[in-house]
Amino acid sequence: MPKSIKHQKNKVVRKGKKEKKTLFQSPKGMHDILPQEQPYWEKIRRVSNQIADFYNFSRIDTPILEMAEIFERGIGEGTDIIEKQMFTIRTKGGDRLVLRPEGTAPIIRSYLQHGLSRLSQPMKLYYNGPMFRYEKPQAGRYRQFHQVGFETIGGDDDPIFDAQIILITYQLIKELKIKNLTIQINSIGCKNCRPAYRRKLQSYYNKFGQNEICKDCQRRLVINPLRLLDCKNENCALIREQAPILLNNHNLCQSCNNHFKETLEFIDELKLPYNLNPFLVRGLDYYNRTVFEIFTEGVNVALASGGRYDYLAEMLGSRKRAAVGSSIGIERLVEVMKTQGFGGLSIRSKPKAFLIHIGEQAKKQSLGLIEEFRKSGIKVIESLWKDSLKSQLRVADKEEATLSLILGQKEVFEESIIIRDMRSGAQETVPLRKAVEEVKKRLK
RNA sequence: GAGGUAUUAGUGUAACAGUAGCACUGCAAUCUGUGGCAUUGCCAGUGGGAGUGCAAGUCUCCUAUACCUCCCCA
Numbered sequence: 001m002p003k004s005i006k007h008q009k010n011k012v013v014r015k016g017k018k019e020k021k022t023l024f025q026s027p028k029g030m031h032d033i034l035p036q037e038q039p040y041w042e043k044i045r046r047v048s049n050q051i052a053d054f055y056n057f058s059r060i061d062t063p064i065l066e067m068a069e070i071f072e073r074g075i076g077e078g079t080d081i082i083e084k085q086m087f088t089i090r091t092k093g094g095d096r097l098v099l100r101p102e103g104t105a106p107i108i109r110s111y112l113q114h115g116l117s118r119l120s121q122p123m124k125l126y127y128n129g130p131m132f133r134y135e136k137p138q139a140g141r142y143r144q145f146h147q148v149g150f151e152t153i154g155g156d157d158d159p160i161f162d163a164q165i166i167l168i169t170y171q172l173i174k175e176l177k178i179k180n181l182t183i184q185i186n187s188i189g190c191k192n193c194r195p196a197y198r199r200k201l202q203s204y205y206n207k208f209g210q211n212e213i214c215k216d217c218q219r220r221l222v223i224n225p226l227r228l229l230d231c232k233n234e235n236c237a238l239i240r241e242q243a244p245i246l247l248n249n250h251n252l253c254q255s256c257n258n259h260f261k262e263t264l265e266f267i268d269e270l271k272l273p274y275n276l277n278p279f280l281v282r283g284l285d286y287y288n289r290t291v292f293e294i295f296t297e298g299v300n301v302a303l304a305s306g307g308r309y310d311y312l313a314e315m316l317g318s319r320k321r322a323a324v325g326s327s328i329g330i331e332r333l334v335e336v337m338k339t340q341g342f343g344g345l346s347i348r349s350k351p352k353a354f355l356i357h358i359g360e361q362a363k364k365q366s367l368g369l370i371e372e373f374r375k376s377g378i379k380v381i382e383s384l385w386k387d388s389l390k391s392q393l394r395v396a397d398k399e400e401a402t403l404s405l406i407l408g409q410k411e412v413f414e415e416s417i418i419i420r421d422m423r424s425g426a427q428e429t430v431p432l433r434k435a436v437e438e439v440k441k442r443l444k
Numbered sequence: 445g446a447g448g449u450a451u452u453a454g455u456g457u458a459a460c461a462g463u464a465g466c467a468c469u470g471c472a473a474u475c476u477g478u479g480g481c482a483u484u485g486c487c488a489g490u491g492g493g494a495g496u497g498c499a500a501g502u503c504u505c506c507u508a509u510a511c512c513u514c515c516c517c518a
Binding site: 081138140216284331333358391422 | 476513
C-alpha cells in the first residue's frame with residue numbers, strides 16, 4: 001500500500017475522532033496572575049504598604065468606574081488616553097462611565113467630594129489597583145495593568161513634597177532590589193511660563209520645512225508642541241539640539257525656576273541618582289512644574305513616573321490646590337524582578353508537619369487531628385487522597401515538611417502516632433493525645 | 445492607528461512537504477508499614493479556520509493571541 005493512502009486514512013480517523021474545541025482565552029492585553037507569580041505581587045504589596053505606612057500615606061480605594069468627564073477634563077482632550085484609549089460604558093440611565101485609565105484624577109475627585117481638604121493638610125494618600133487603557137498590547141504595556149501610586153494633596157506647593165514623592169517612589173523600587181535606577185527629571189513650568197515657551201518652540205520648529213521634520217512631529221507641532229522634544233527620529237533629534245530649552249534663558253518664570261532649583265537641592269542632599277532631562281515631558285495635561293520618570297538599566301520604558309499637578313483640582317471644578325504624586329507600574333516591576341533574578345519568594349509558609357495515614361480508620365481521624373494542630377498554630381498538610389505510605393512520604397519530602405506524623409492501623413488501635421524527623425529519619429511513637437505537645441517540643 | 449516576527453504536550457525544545465520526537469513536570473508501578481535516587485510505564489501537542497497538493501507542523505490566505513519597531517504610555 002502506498003504511503004500516501006495510509007496517511008490519508010490516518011488523517012480521516014483523527015479528524016473523525018476529535019472535534020476541535022476552541023478554548024476561551026483572557027481578553028486581549030489582559031492577563032491572569034497565576035499562583036507562581038503571586039509571590040512577586042505579594043512582595044510588591046508588602047513593600048508598598050510598609051513604605052506608605054512609614055511615610056504616613058493613607059490608603060484610598062476609588063471605584064474602577066468613573067464618570068468619563070473626570071478624565072476628559074483632567075488628562076486632556078488632546079491626549080491619546082482620552083481620544084482612543086478609554087473603555088467606555090453607557091449606563092441605562094445614560095451616564096458615560098469609563099474604566100479608569102489612571103489613578104490620580106479619581107483621587108482628586110474623591111478628595112473634593114468628601115471634603116478631605118478640611119482635614120489636616122497636606123493629605124497624603126496612596127492607592128494600588130487595576131487601570132485600563134484600550135491600546136495595542138506589547139511587553140510592559142497592557143490593557144489592564146496595575147499601579148501603585150502616592151499623592152500629596154493640599155497645603156502649599158513646597159518643593160520638599162516633590163522631593164519626598166520622588167524619594168519614596170525611588171525607595172519602593174529600590175527596596176525590591178531592582179538595580180541601576182536612574183531618575184529623569186524636568187520642570188515643565190506653569191500657566192504663566194509654559195504658553196510662552198510653547199510658542200517659542202513652535203516658531204523654532206516652524207522654521208523647518210516639511211521635509212526636515214518627521215510626520216509625527218508635524219502633528220505634534222500643532223497638537224502638543226512639548227512632545228516635539230521627545231521624538232526619536234534622527235533628523236528631528238538634530239533639529240532638537242538647537243531648540244529652545246525650558247530650563248535655559250528664563251524660559252521658566254522666576255517662581256518655577258526657584259521651585260525646581262529647590263526641588264533639585266533636596267534631591268542632591270539625598271544623593272539620589274538623577275539626570276536633568278530637558279526633553280522629558282509628560283502626556284497628561286494636568287502636570288505642571290516637576291515631572292519625573294524612573295528607569296532601570298536595559299528597559300526602555302519607565303517603571304514609574306509622576307509630577308506636580310496643581311491645576312487638576314481646578315480642572316475638576318474646585319479651586320487650585322497644590323498636589324504632587326507618582327505612579328508605579330506593577331507589571332513592569334514584576335517583569336524586571338523576574339529578569340534580574342529576584343528569587344526565593346514564596347507566599348505559603350513551609351509546613352511544619354505532614355500527616356500520613358494508613359487504612360480507613362486512620363483516614364477517618366485525620367481531618368480532625370489536623371484541626372488539633374491548627375488550633376496550636378502548627379501547619380500540618382497532607383495528601384489524604386493517596387493511600388500508599390510511600391507516595392505520601394514522597395509528597396512530604398517534596399513539600400519540605402520538617403516532621404511526618406504517621407498514623408497507621410496499629411497506631412489507631414494503640415491510640416498512638418509515629419513522629420518521624422524527615423531530615424534524620426529518626427522516629428518515635430508517642431501517645432496520640434500528646435501528639436501536639438510532642439510535635440511542638442520537636443519543632444523548637 | 446502603521447509596519448514586522450512568531451505560535452508544536454502544563455513548561456522548554458526538535459522534525460528537508462513524507463512515521464510528530466526529546467527533556468522537565470504530573471500520574472503510576474517496581475516497593476499494599478517508610479521519602480529523596482533509580483528503572484519502567486502512562487497522561488498530554490502542531491492556536492483556530494480555509495486553500496494548494498498524492499501528502500501540510502512545514503507552502504498560501506483569513507483569524508486569534510503574544511512579541512518587536514513606531515504612535516503613546518505604567
